[in-house]
Amino acid sequence: MSLGTIVGNIKLRNPLILASGVLGSSYSVLQRIYEAGIGAVVTKSVGPVSREGNPNPSVFALKDINGAINSIGLANPGYKHFREEIKILLENNVKTIVSIFGGDVEEFSEVLVGLSDLPITAFELNLSCPNTEKEGMVLGTDPQIVRRIVENLRKKTKSPIWVKLTPNVTDILEIADAAIKGGCDALVAINTLKAMVIDIYSRYPILGFKRGGLSGAPIKPVGIRNIFDLYEQFGDKIPLVGVGGIAKWEDVFEYILAGASAVQIGTALGVAHPENKIRHIKNNIQKFMKNEGIENIANIIGGAHR
Amino acid sequence: MSLGTIVGNIKLRNPLILASGVLGSSYSVLQRIYEAGIGAVVTKSVGPVSREGNPNPSVFALKDINGAINSIGLANPGYKHFREEIKILLENNVKTIVSIFGGDVEEFSEVLVGLSDLPITAFELNLSCPNTEKEGMVLGTDPQIVRRIVENLRKKTKSPIWVKLTPNVTDILEIADAAIKGGCDALVAINTLKAMVIDIYSRYPILGFKRGGLSGAPIKPVGIRNIFDLYEQFGDKIPLVGVGGIAKWEDVFEYILAGASAVQIGTALGVAHPENKIRHIKNNIQKFMKNEGIENIANIIGGAHR
Amino acid sequence: MSRKITSFDSQPIMGKIIRIEDECEDTKNFFVEMPEKIEGVKAGQFVMLWIPVVDEYPIGVAGFKDEILELGIAKMGVGTEALFNKQIGERVGIRGFYGKPFKPLENVNHLLLGGGFGMTPLKLLINTLKSRNRGDKIHVFEGARTKNKLMYLDFLQNLHDKGEIKFHVCTDDGSWGYKGFPTVALEEVLQEDSQQSVIYVAGPERMMKVVFEIGKKYQNVKDMQMSLADRYMRCGFGLCSACTVDPTGWRICVDGPVFNKEQLEQITDFGEYIRLATGEKKRI
Amino acid sequence: MSRKITSFDSQPIMGKIIRIEDECEDTKNFFVEMPEKIEGVKAGQFVMLWIPVVDEYPIGVAGFKDEILELGIAKMGVGTEALFNKQIGERVGIRGFYGKPFKPLENVNHLLLGGGFGMTPLKLLINTLKSRNRGDKIHVFEGARTKNKLMYLDFLQNLHDKGEIKFHVCTDDGSWGYKGFPTVALEEVLQEDSQQSVIYVAGPERMMKVVFEIGKKYQNVKDMQMSLADRYMRCGFGLCSACTVDPTGWRICVDGPVFNKEQLEQITDFGEYIRLATGEKKRI
Numbered sequence A, B: 001m002s003l004g005t006i007v008g009n010i011k012l013r014n015p016l017i018l019a020s021g022v023l024g025s026s027y028s029v030l031q032r033i034y035e036a037g038i039g040a041v042v043t044k045s046v047g048p049v050s051r052e053g054n055p056n057p058s059v060f061a062l063k064d065i066n067g068a069i070n071s072i073g074l075a076n077p078g079y080k081h082f083r084e085e086i087k088i089l090l091e092n093n094v095k096t097i098v099s100i101f102g103g104d105v106e107e108f109s110e111v112l113v114g115l116s117d118l119p120i121t122a123f124e125l126n127l128s129c130p131n132t133e134k135e136g137m138v139l140g141t142d143p144q145i146v147r148r149i150v151e152n153l154r155k156k157t158k159s160p161i162w163v164k165l166t167p168n169v170t171d172i173l174e175i176a177d178a179a180i181k182g183g184c185d186a187l188v189a190i191n192t193l194k195a196m197v198i199d200i201y202s203r204y205p206i207l208g209f210k211r212g213g214l215s216g217a218p219i220k221p222v223g224i225r226n227i228f229d230l231y232e233q234f235g236d237k238i239p240l241v242g243v244g245g246i247a248k249w250e251d252v253f254e255y256i257l258a259g260a261s262a263v264q265i266g267t268a269l270g271v272a273h274p275e276n277k278i279r280h281i282k283n284n285i286q287k288f289m290k291n292e293g294i295e296n297i298a299n300i301i302g303g304a305h306r
Numbered sequence C, D: 001m002s003r004k005i006t007s008f009d010s011q012p013i014m015g016k017i018i019r020i021e022d023e024c025e026d027t028k029n030f031f032v033e034m035p036e037k038i039e040g041v042k043a044g045q046f047v048m049l050w051i052p053v054v055d056e057y058p059i060g061v062a063g064f065k066d067e068i069l070e071l072g073i074a075k076m077g078v079g080t081e082a083l084f085n086k087q088i089g090e091r092v093g094i095r096g097f098y099g100k101p102f103k104p105l106e107n108v109n110h111l112l113l114g115g116g117f118g119m120t121p122l123k124l125l126i127n128t129l130k131s132r133n134r135g136d137k138i139h140v141f142e143g144a145r146t147k148n149k150l151m152y153l154d155f156l157q158n159l160h161d162k163g164e165i166k167f168h169v170c171t172d173d174g175s176w177g178y179k180g181f182p183t184v185a186l187e188e189v190l191q192e193d194s195q196q197s198v199i200y201v202a203g204p205e206r207m208m209k210v211v212f213e214i215g216k217k218y219q220n221v222k223d224m225q226m227s228l229a230d231r232y233m234r235c236g237f238g239l240c241s242a243c244t245v246d247p248t249g250w251r252i253c254v255d256g257p258v259f260n261k262e263q264l265e266q267i268t269d270f271g272e273y274i275r276l277a278t279g280e281k282k283r284i
C-alpha cells in the first residue's frame, strides 16, 4: 500500500499539498510544513515586483462556519527577492511548486523566465485571486486571455505548468478548456469565493479592501462540485488538483473520488499545530486505505463517477 | 421607531421574508410562518405542471458549516393545483409572494397568467435554481433570456415582479442589468451555490441528483458580497432583497447595510421551532435599532457604502 | 476505524449491515452497526435511510443498543427492495434521530396498537416501558391480513407468555389470533378495566383514524398518541415542508411523527389526505 | 444588549471605548468594554485591534477585568493616530486573544525588563505574579530615552513604594532614575542575588538581543522569555505566515510572540531581521 500519487509527471509521497498563500511567505515556514510530512508545498503567489497587498484587516476567521475570509491581494516581495528563498527550498529538497501571477502575458512571462533556470517542481499560475484590480481572477475569467497566457508560458519552461482556476465563473469548463488547449499540465481548483463581511456596529465592510475571498470548510461542497464537473469533462485529458475547504481526512478522499489526483490544504493549516494536523490526516488516510483495501491512490481517483 | 420596510411599492411589517422552497409547499405551513410574525412569505416555486422533483436524498444538513445542500429540483403540484392554496393564503391576508418557474417564456407566461387574476403581493421569478436541466439557473445565466422573460411577463400582470438571481455567474451585474431593463420591480439575491457532497465509503455522490445547491450560513459572505455589488451599481434604480445564510439577527442588518431593503430567510428556519427563531430575530432587531438610534430601516439601507 | 460523530443530524453516516432476519412475509429486520458512539433514541423517532444510488426514506427505529440500530422493514417498492438485496457487510447511510417520540405517561395502562411496519416503533416503546419497570399494565394489539403478515409475533408472544405484556392478536382471515380487527380487543380492555389508559398507535392512517374515533368515546382514555408515518418526506428535519399537514402547518418530521390527542383533533388531514412528492394533496 | 460571544477568535467584535488616559508622551491607555463575557487572557497575549476604515494591528493586553480590556498604545503612524482621535463612546473591533503568553516559573526571582509599548504585557505580567502571591521577588527594569517616555511610571513607583516590586528605572538623558540602560541594574541584581531567576523582556528587538546576550552569561538565569512584538502581522492566528522567523518557520502570532531561551537560540532572525508587509526581509 502506498500513499504516493502522481500529478502529470510529478511524483508526490502523498496527495497532500500546501495551498498557495497559507504558510507560504517564507522559505522557513514552507520548509517547516514540508518537513511535517506534506507531499509538496506551493509558495505564496509571487509577481514581477514587490507589493504590500491590501490594507488590513486583510484576513480573519469565520468560526461559526469553520472558514476564513481574506483580501491580502498578492502581497509579495517580487520574484527577484523570492528567488533566493526558492533556492534554499530546492537545495533542501523541498518539493516546491511556485505560484506566480502577473497583470498580463508579459508580466507572467517575466516572472516565469526569471525563475525557470531553477529546478522548480511546477509553476502554478494564479489566474484566480479575487482580491486585485488587474491580476488573478480578472484574467482567469476570460478563456481567451487564459489560453494566451498558458500558451506563451508553456514554451518558456521545462517545469510543468499548473493553472489555478476560480469558481467565480458561469462555466468553469470553458476556462479549463482554454487552459488545456494552452498546454497546461494540470488544473488546480478552486481558489476562494468572492465574499464580504460587514460589521453592523460601525457599518463598514471589515476588510480593508472591502471585498475578499471566502475559504475553508464552507467552500468544500463548491470545490467538490467543480472537481467533479472538471473530471467528468476532462478526466482523461488532464490531472486535477482539488482545493477548497479540506479540514478533515475524509475531505481528502472526497476530492480524490470526485476526480483529484492530489489535493491542496490552506485554511485548515492556519492552526497552532499544523504538524499535528498533517500527521493526523496522513495517519487516517493510511488507516482508511487499509480498511477499505485501497492499494493505491490512483485506483480511486474519480471513483465517484459511475 | 418602526420595523417596517418597503420593497418597491410593497409595504412589509418587518424586513423578514420566508425564502422560497423552505417551509413553502403548503398553504398551511406558509400561513403558520406568516402568523409567527414574518413580514411576508414566498411560496415554493411553482411551474406549469406537477412534478416530483429529483430522487432522494434531495436535501440534508451540513452541520459542521451550519448549512444544507439540496437538489429538490422544483418539485411542485403545478400552478393549477397550487392556485387553490394561494387563494386560501390571500383570503387569510397572508402577504404572499409567489415564486414561479418555467422552461421558457411560454411556460413562465402560462403560470403567471394562470395566477395573475389573484391579488398576489408579488411574483418572484426563479431564474436561479441550480438543480434542473432546463429551468432556473440555465435561463438565469443568460442576460438575453432573462431580459426576454421579464419583458414578456411584465406586461401580463399588475403585481410587482421580482427576479431571483443566481450567484453562479461570472458577472451578476450583467444579469441584474438585463432584469432591470426587462422591467422588474426588485432583485432578489442569492439562490444556492452549485455544490456537491460525496460519501467516501460508498463512493457515490449522496444526492440522488448528484449535484445540488449549498445554502445556509456558509453562503452568507457570498450573498452579502452580491448585494453589496448590486447596490453599488443599481442602488438608486431598484430595490434589493437579500438572501443567503441568514441565521442570526445580526445577519439581517448585514444585508440591509449592504443594500437590501428586505431579506429572506431559508435554511435557518428549518428547525424545530421556527416561531421562536422568528421572534428572537425580531426582538433583537428591535433592541438593536433602539440602542443604535435607528428610527427606520430605510435610514440604513446601503449604509455600508460610504 | 475511529470516526467521531460530531453530528448525526447531518449528512448520512455509513453503518454496516451486520445481521438480517426474516421477520414475516416481505418484512425483514436489519441490524446496522454505527461507526461510533451516537446519542440515544426514543421510541417513535426515525432515521433517514440512504441506499446509495437508489433512494433515501424514513424508517422508524425498532431498537438501538451498543451502537447497533434495529430496523424492521416492509418491502414496498424500489427503495425497500434495494435494501432487501443488500448483503451482510454492505453499508447504508443513516441520519437522525429525527422526530418527536411517544411520551408515555405514568400510572396508566399502556395500550399499544399497531399494524404493518407501524409495529417497529412500538417494539422500541414496549422495551422502553418494560425498562421503566413501573408495574403499569401493557397491552399490545396487533392485527394483520393474515398470519404471515404479523410482525414480531414471536417476540410479542414470548413477552405475553412471560406475563410482561398482554398480547392481543388478530387477523382478517382468522389464520392467527381471533378473526377481526384489533379494535375489538382494544374496546374490550377499555370496557373491562376502568384504570386510566393511554393509547399508542402506529400503522395505516385510516386504521389510526378509526382507533381515534373509538378512543374518544372512552372516559378512561387519558391520551392518544399516534404516529403519522404514512407521509412523504425529504429532509426529515423540518426544512423542506414536504410532510406538512393541514390546516396546522405542522411538519410530520419535527412536529411529529407522534402527535397527541389534542393535536390530532386539529389535524383535519388526519386519516383523510396525504401530500404526494409533488406537493399535491391526495385522498387517502 | 445581550450578544453572546461564541467565538472571539473570529471576525472582530466591537468594544466601546469607555476611558482614555494620557500615559506618557505619545502614549495613552485605552479602556475598551467588551459586549459580553469572553475568556480570560494571559500576560503576553495580544489582540488584533481594528479601527474601522483605517487599519488593524496587533496590540498587547495590559489588563482585562470585568470584560474591560486595557490597552497601552504608543502613537506610531496612521493606525495608532486614528485610535488617538477616537472619543469615549466610540467603538473599535477586537479579536483575540492570540499568541503564547509568558509562562512564569515558580520559586524564582522574576526580572521584568521593558521599554516602550513593551511595558504593556509586562504590566499584566506583574499583576499576574502579584496575584499568585508566592512571595517570589519581582524586579522591574524600565528604560526610556527621557522621563516623558517612561510608561506606567506612577503605577510602578507606587508598587515599589508599597514594597510589592523593586522598580529600577533609568533614562538615556538622566531626566529620571539613573542615567543609562536598564541592563546595568539588571546585571547588578543578577550579581548580588544568587537565587535562580527568570528574565522576561518586551521591547525593541535590538535591546532584547542585548539582554539575551547578557543573560546567557549568568548561571542563575534559569530562563529568558522575550516577546518578539516588533513584527508585521495580518491574521494573528497562524494562517498567513506574514510573521514567520527564520530558519525555524515559527509564526510570531501563534508560536510566539513570547519565546523562551531555548527557542530564541534557534531564531537567527532574532535581533537581526524582520519581514516587511511585502514579505521582504529587512535588517533591523
Ligand SMILES: Cc1cc2nc3c(=O)[nH]c(=O)nc-3n(C[C@H](O)[C@H](O)[C@H](O)COP(=O)(O)OP(=O)(O)OC[C@H]3O[C@@H](n4cnc5c(N)ncnc54)[C@H](O)[C@@H]3O)c2cc1C
Residues within 6 Å of the ligand: B056, C046, C055, C056, C057, C058, C059, C060, C061, C072, C073, C074, C075, C076, C077, C078, C079, C080, C081, C117, C118, C120, C121, C228, C229, C230, C231, C232, C233, C234, C257
Ligand atoms: C416516520 C416514518 C417512519 C417509517 N417507518 C418505517 C418502518 O419502520 N419500516 C418500514 O418498512 N417503513 C417505514 N416507513 C415507510 C417507508 O418510508 C416507506 O415504506 C418507504 O419509503 C418505501 O420506499 P420504496 O422506495 O420501497 O417504495 P416506493 O415504491 O418508492 O413507494 C411506496 C410508498 O412508500 C412511501 N414512500 C416512498 N418514498 C417515501 C419517502 N421519501 N418518505 C415517506 N414515504 C415514502 C409512499 O407512501 C409510497 O407510495 C416509515 C415512514 C415514515 C414517514
Ligand SMILES: Cc1cc2nc3c(=O)[nH]c(=O)nc-3n(C[C@H](O)[C@H](O)[C@H](O)COP(=O)(O)OP(=O)(O)OC[C@H]3O[C@@H](n4cnc5c(N)ncnc54)[C@H](O)[C@@H]3O)c2cc1C
Residues within 6 Å of the ligand: A056, D046, D055, D056, D057, D058, D059, D060, D061, D072, D073, D074, D075, D076, D077, D078, D079, D080, D081, D117, D118, D120, D121, D228, D229, D230, D231, D232, D233, D234, D257
Ligand atoms: C504582538 C504585538 C504586540 C504589540 N503590542 C503593542 C502594544 O501593546 N502597544 C503598542 O502601542 N503597540 C504594540 N504593538 C505594535 C503596534 O502593532 C504598531 O505600533 C502598530 O501596528 C503601528 O500601526 P500604525 O498604523 O500606527 O503605524 P504605521 O505607520 O502603519 O507603521 C509603523 C510601524 O508599526 C508597525 N506595524 C504597522 N502595521 C503593523 C502590523 N499590522 N503588524 C505589526 N506591526 C505593524 C511596523 O513596525 C511599522 O513600521 C505590538 C505589535 C505586536 C506584533
Ligand SMILES: Cc1cc2nc3c(=O)[nH]c(=O)nc-3n(C[C@H](O)[C@H](O)[C@H](O)COP(=O)(O)O)c2cc1C
Residues within 6 Å of the ligand: A019, A020, A021, A022, A044, A045, A059, A068, A069, A070, A072, A074, A099, A126, A129, A164, A190, A191, A192, A214, A215, A216, A217, A219, A243, A244, A245, A246, A264, A265, A266, A267, A268, D239, D240
Ligand atoms: C490567507 C490566504 C491567502 C491566500 N493567498 C493565495 C495566493 O497568494 N495565491 C493563490 O493562488 N491562492 C491563495 N489563497 C487561496 C488558497 O490557496 C486556496 O485556493 C483557498 O484558500 C481554498 O482552499 P482552503 O479552503 O483549503 O483554504 C489564499 C488563501 C488564504 C486563506
Ligand SMILES: Cc1cc2nc3c(=O)[nH]c(=O)nc-3n(C[C@H](O)[C@H](O)[C@H](O)COP(=O)(O)O)c2cc1C
Residues within 6 Å of the ligand: B019, B020, B021, B022, B044, B045, B059, B068, B069, B070, B072, B074, B099, B126, B129, B164, B190, B191, B192, B214, B215, B216, B217, B219, B243, B244, B245, B246, B264, B265, B266, B267, B268, C239, C240
Ligand atoms: C430545501 C430548499 C429548497 C429550496 N427551493 C427553492 C425554490 O423552490 N425556489 C427558489 O427560488 N429557491 C429555493 N431555494 C433557495 C432558497 O430560497 C434560498 O435562496 C437559499 O436557500 C439561500 O438562503 P438560505 O441560506 O437562507 O437558505 C431552496 C433552498 C432550500 C434549502
Ligand code: FES
Residues within 6 Å of the ligand: C232, C233, C234, C235, C236, C237, C238, C239, C240, C241, C242, C243, C244, C251, C252, C253, C254
Ligand atoms: S420532511 Fe422536510 S419538512 Fe418534513
Ligand code: FES
Residues within 6 Å of the ligand: D232, D233, D234, D235, D236, D237, D238, D239, D240, D241, D242, D243, D244, D251, D252, D253, D254
Ligand atoms: S500574522 Fe498571519 S501567521 Fe502570524
